[in-house]
Amino acid sequence: MTKKLYIKTYGCQMNVYDSERMAEALDGYEQVNSPDGADMILLNTCHIREKAAEKIYSELGRYRGLKEANPDLKIGVAGCVAQAEGEEVMRRQPLVDIVVGPQSYHRLPELEAKAARGEKALDTDFPEEDKFEKLKTRPKAQRGPTAFLTVQEGCDKFCAFCVVPYTRGAEVSRPVARVLAEAEDLVSRGVREITLLGQNVNAYHGADGGETWGLARLIRRLAEIDELKRIRFTTSHPNDMEDDLITAHGDCEKLMPYLHLPVQSGSDRILKRMARKHTAAEYIRLIERIREARPDLLLSGDFIVGFPEETEEDFQATMALIEAVNYGQAYSFKYSSRPGTPAAERAEVDPEVAADRLQRLQALLTRQQKAAQDAMVGREIDVLFEKPGRLPGQMVGKSGYLHAVHVTGEVAVGQISRVRITESGPNSLGGTLL
Ligand code: SAM
Numbered sequence: 444m445t446k447k448l449y450i451k452t453y454g455c456q457m458n459v460y461d462s463e464r465m466a467e468a469l470d471g472y473e474q475v476n477s478p479d480g481a482d483m484i485l486l487n488t489c490h491i492r493e494k495a496a497e498k499i500y501s502e503l504g505r506y507r508g509l510k511e512a513n514p515d516l517k518i519g520v521a522g523c524v525a526q527a528e529g530e531e532v533m534r535r536q537p538l539v540d541i542v543v544g545p546q547s548y549h550r551l552p553e554l555e556a557k558a559a560r561g562e563k564a565l566d567t568d569f570p571e572e573d574k575f576e577k578l579k580t581r582p583k584a585q586r587g588p589t590a591f592l593t594v595q596e597g598c599d600k601f602c603a604f605c606v607v608p609y610t611r612g613a614e615v616s617r618p619v620a621r622v623l624a625e626a627e628d629l630v631s632r633g634v635r636e637i638t639l640l641g642q643n644v645n646a647y648h649g650a651d652g653g654e655t656w657g658l659a660r661l662i663r664r665l666a667e668i669d670e671l672k673r674i675r676f677t678t679s680h681p682n683d684m685e686d687d688l689i690t691a692h693g694d695c696e697k698l699m700p701y702l703h704l705p706v707q708s709g710s711d712r713i714l715k716r717m718a719r720k721h722t723a724a725e726y727i728r729l730i731e732r733i734r735e736a737r738p739d740l741l742l743s744g745d746f747i748v749g750f751p752e753e754t755e756e757d758f759q760a761t762m763a764l765i766e767a768v769n770y771g772q773a774y775s776f777k778y779s780s781r782p783g784t785p786a787a788e789r790a791e792v793d794p795e796v797a798a799d800r801l802q803r804l805q806a807l808l809t810r811q812q813k814a815a816q817d818a819m820v821g822r823e824i825d826v827l828f829e830k831p832g833r834l835p836g837q838m839v840g841k842s843g844y845l846h847a848v849h850v851t852g853e854v855a856v857g858q859i860s861r862v863r864i865t866e867s868g869p870n871s872l873g874g875t876l877l
């Protein structure tokens with residue numbers, strides 16, 4: 444009998460992708476949308492901020508009743524909390540049967556068998572073998588028109604605040620042939636838009652025989668797949684934004700006019716203390732060059748406020764950078780100290796001061812985002828339709844700039860249609876099919 448698997452995913456898009464691959468690794472299970480009645484619950488976790496890890500423990504506590512009702516229920520913790528805390532997860536929450544890190548989830552079937560024998564199963568190795576090689580095909584992938592494809596993992600940059608180099612390990616790129624094969628497979632299942640993923644995706648350097656391909660070359664090759672209509676990539680580091688990738692934004696039609704390029708701070712002093720290895724002026728100049736290649740580019744970023752030793756003057760430099768760049772989308776976070784990172788040793792900013800700064804920064808970013816969205820009204824753009832909307836006859840899709848767009852009319856999922864934008868709502872655009 445097919446067993447039921449419930450996976451709850453936290454954190455970044457790479458985790459969304461990994462959750463799909465974990466479901467594929469577990470033969471004999473079908474994925475369900477609720478933990479009630481499940482035979483296995485997997486939490487695919489994020490460790491980027493302290494709150495993220497605490498959320499996992501409170502979620503686990505909620506499964507006590509389910510486990511009491513069904514002692515055969517197996518509970519697993521995967522992802523970066525599993526990697527960072529290892530056995531501690533089981534000590535802190537004895538309900539947990541399986542702990543598996545992001546580099547070893549292809550071993551889930553063996554871990555599940557061990558748990559079925561009533562033993563605790565733990566694997567947080569960084570194994571030699573490639574998990575993607577073990578999980579070659581994507582048999583369960585029931586595809587909508589968009590998909591994530593991880594091409595690169597891990598990070599060697601060691602920004603002073605960040606756990607990724609510790610939880611995801613050293614930077615590794617998947618070979619070109621495997622990425623192409625997976626993309627072809629996805630497209631044959633109806634995918635029309637692929638987002639290439641990596642913690643530092645623009646540092647991609649995939650092997651192809653004796654050669655090494657950068658991200659721009661990979662994108663150009665993917666663009667040759669006829670039925671693949673749109674390509675995106677995330678997340679990028681400013682220092683890896685090489686000339687050919689900038690050029691690709693101008694001349695590769697399938698590469699969408701949206702770029703997520705985190706800067707974290709606009710203060711050179713703080714950027715240095717963060718070990719970002721570039722200045723605010725260098726970042727602004729880089730943005731200018733990318734916009735020369737693609738003037739309508741919508742820019743997105745990440746910001747950390749209240750990094751240790753940040754003064755009001757440093758914060759004002761971040762606000763000035765935001766004014767200078769003008770973001771169409773952004774994510775901002777209050778600094779969260781992560782054990783084992785260099786910044787964890789430093790004097791923290793008063794939490795109330797940090798909260799106040801975050802509020803001011805978010806107000807500015809929200810204004811910019813709203814202005815970028817409102818500026819779409821009156822324009823004619825292509826929309827890739829993804830699913831029916833909430834109202835009868837309504838369909839929802841995405842613009843090239845990643846704005847959600849809804850229309851009323853006859854249009855199929857997976858179709859790209861021309862739409863005139865007529866209204867800008869709180870979180871989406873409305874338009875009419877042309
Ligand atoms: N590799 C990407 C880069 O360099 O921009 C970022 C990857 S990280 C998973 C996503 C975002 O989380 C970062 O850009 C940063 O803004 C935020 N972040 C990471 N560590 C953090 C911390 N300790 N406290 C607050 N935010 C953090």
Ligand code: SF4
Binds near residue numbers: 602608
């Ligand atoms: Fe973390 Fe990104 Fe810095 Fe790597 S480049 S350490 S993933 S913030």
